[in-house]
Amino acid sequence: MSRPEPPSRFRAVKAEILRRVRARDWAPGDLLPAETELAAEFGCARATVNRAMRELAEAGVLDRKRRAGTRVSTAPVRPARFDIPQTRAEVEQTGATYAYRLLRREEVVAPDWLARLWALPETAAVAHVEALHLADGRPWQFEDRWINLAVVPAASEEDFKTVGPNEWLIAALPFSEAEMVFSAASADAALAHALGLAGGDPIFRAERTTWLEGQPVTYARLSYPSTYRMTTRL
Amino acid sequence: MSRPEPPSRFRAVKAEILRRVRARDWAPGDLLPAETELAAEFGCARATVNRAMRELAEAGVLDRKRRAGTRVSTAPVRPARFDIPQTRAEVEQTGATYAYRLLRREEVVAPDWLARLWALPETAAVAHVEALHLADGRPWQFEDRWINLAVVPAASEEDFKTVGPNEWLIAALPFSEAEMVFSAASADAALAHALGLAGGDPIFRAERTTWLEGQPVTYARLSYPSTYRMTTRL
DNA sequence: GCCTCCGATATGTCTAGACATATTAATCAT
DNA sequence: ATGATTAATATGTCTAGACATATCGGAGGC
Numbered sequence: 433m434s435r436p437e438p439p440s441r442f443r444a445v446k447a448e449i450l451r452r453v454r455a456r457d458w459a460p461g462d463l464l465p466a467e468t469e470l471a472a473e474f475g476c477a478r479a480t481v482n483r484a485m486r487e488l489a490e491a492g493v494l495d496r497k498r499r500a501g502t503r504v505s506t507a508p509v510r511p512a513r514f515d516i517p518q519t520r521a522e523v524e525q526t527g528a529t530y531a532y533r534l535l536r537r538e539e540v541v542a543p544d545w546l547a548r549l550w551a552l553p554e555t556a557a558v559a560h561v562e563a564l565h566l567a568d569g570r571p572w573q574f575e576d577r578w579i580n581l582a583v584v585p586a587a588s589e590e591d592f593k594t595v596g597p598n599e600w601l602i603a604a605l606p607f608s609e610a611e612m613v614f615s616a617a618s619a620d621a622a623l624a625h626a627l628g629l630a631g632g633d634p635i636f637r638a639e640r641t642t643w644l645e646g647q648p649v650t651y652a653r654l655s656y657p658s659t660y661r662m663t664t665r666l
Numbered sequence: 667m668s669r670p671e672p673p674s675r676f677r678a679v680k681a682e683i684l685r686r687v688r689a690r691d692w693a694p695g696d697l698l699p700a701e702t703e704l705a706a707e708f709g710c711a712r713a714t715v716n717r718a719m720r721e722l723a724e725a726g727v728l729d730r731k732r733r734a735g736t737r738v739s740t741a742p743v744r745p746a747r748f749d750i751p752q753t754r755a756e757v758e759q760t761g762a763t764y765a766y767r768l769l770r771r772e773e774v775v776a777p778d779w780l781a782r783l784w785a786l787p788e789t790a791a792v793a794h795v796e797a798l799h800l801a802d803g804r805p806w807q808f809e810d811r812w813i814n815l816a817v818v819p820a821a822s823e824e825d826f827k828t829v830g831p832n833e834w835l836i837a838a839l840p841f842s843e844a845e846m847v848f849s850a851a852s853a854d855a856a857l858a859h860a861l862g863l864a865g866g867d868p869i870f871r872a873e874r875t876t877w878l879e880g881q882p883v884t885y886a887r888l889s890y891p892s893t894y895r896m897t898t899r900l
Numbered sequence: 901g902c903c904t905c906c907g908a909t910a911t912g913t914c915t916a917g918a919c920a921t922a923t924t925a926a927t928c929a930t
Numbered sequence: 931a932t933g934a935t936t937a938a939t940a941t942g943t944c945t946a947g948a949c950a951t952a953t954c955g956g957a958g959g960c
Contacts, residue, residue: 438912438913438951450841454839454840466939467941476915477916477917478915478941479915496941496942497941498939498941499923499924499940500924500939504840508751509749509752510750511747512747512749513745516743516900517743518743521741609899609900611897611898611899612746612898612899613896616870616871617892618867618868634852636849636850637850660849660850662849663846665846674944675943700909701911712911712945716911730910732910732911732952733910734909734910734954736910736911902960903959904960905959906955907957908956910953910954912952913950913951914948916946917945918944918945919943922940923939923940925938926935929935
């Protein structure tokens with residue numbers, strides 16, 4: 433999981449501040465001493481206290497404003513972090529053998545809902561790929577992928593027979609911006625067949641839209657059997 | 667959403683490095699120049715470059731190791747961040763009116779599965795609460811909550827008739843550690859009835875376990891109708 | 901060849917000091 | 931009172947320099 437962080441001055445300060453918040457020495461809404469005061473108390477430089485408090489603000493524990501000072505957060509929004517792995521790596525990490533199967537590959541004019549989602553002209557060409565990812569031979573994820581050929585023309589050259597579109601896109605356009613939406617749905621006939629489920633079985637669904645410099649690159653609808661679990665720690 | 671960050675030297679450096687990574691000046695796996703070299707190139711202090719690179723490493727773009735230097739990340743794990751709001755705030759943000767309804771409240775000996783999950787003795791006392799959260803009168807979330815009375819004895823005094831257990835716990839024990847698991851399931855009869863669904867309808871499920879200094883505080887199973895969507899940007 | 905030791909090196913952290921900037925609180929003019 | 935101006939202040943950022951530490955590569959010994 434997460435390796436233990438090395439000991440350091442600012443981490444000690446951070447831990448002590450968090451301890452006092454949890455112990456209610458400083459209750460939600462309370463004003464904390466200024467950085468200079470805490471630096472004097474802890475016997476370290478202001479920059480060290482600054483880093484500790486900045487990271488606690490990142491974690492949602494503190495609220496900081498110039499001149500107004502630092503308060504214990506009252507807003508009950510806690511940012512959670514979790515890793516979005518590539519499907520292959522995710523499967524292999526469970527110890528299972530990964531396999532990939534292409535089910536469909538076509539180039540079409542963007543359907544209405546996609547053209548609307550991306551604000552594209554009527555005649556925009558897109559690649560549409562349907563594929564199945566398997567763990568030890570059992571269906572793991574059904575991938576329904578749409579690629580904007582205006583932005584990624586190279587996708588026309590790729591047949592996606594051995595490498596999945598997700599993997600290919602990450603290699604072609606790394607570190608683009610993305611938005612993900614998670615939800616639950618029930619399997620229609622086609623999806624149930626592909627995933628080896630019964631019709632109506634629950635599906636864990638992830639939808640991912642990706643942009644490169646403001647331009648829509650790809651939209652993917654990833655469907656998992658309900659045995660799939662996504663975990664995070666905060 | 668996210669307010670625009672103020673311009674600053676380290677953000678400009680960060681943006682320029684990210685630009686070069688995206689432009690493949692530095693491809694995945696490539697070694698970047700050392701901090702001192704980049705500091706010389708950008709005409710700023712090493713600490714400024716350090717902050718830029720550190721934040722890019724946090725975002726999963728770079729891999730850094732002492733002595734070995736900094737490389738563009740090849741590991742395709744991108745950390746995503748999203749906010750876990752309190753249910754009340756989440757509902758009210760949609761513009762809807764929030765309502766809360768207590769369905770059950772009891773104190774019992776921890777059932778087997780919970781005692782095992784928490785590694786508790788056989789006779790541990792827990793509070794069990796079932797409640798419904800509504801948006802504009804329509805079921806939004808069903809909350810199935812278990813509280814470890816050994817750690818939070820004050821929960822015995824609370825009847826949870828007007829304030830939900832989640833809200834109460836956050837006020838009582840802010841900033842504790844938590845783990846969340848998201849999955850899909852189908853509604854059993856009781857859940858379907860509570861949420862106003864048909865049996866077998868898909869459910870978006872979040873399970874949350876919370877600790878305070880290593881001790882289990884509470885376990886909650888939150889069930890949403892499949893219209894619920896959880897969104898993140900990375 | 902193989903192993904151990906050791907020095908070089910890039911990042912990790914820290915300090916003291918400086919200036920920038922948002923925002924509050926006080927002051928002053930109307 | 932009310933509104934505009936101004937000073938004070940806490941955080942935000944930056945610099946130059948220092949020492950710590952993990953680790954890579956080579957030198958030397960077997």
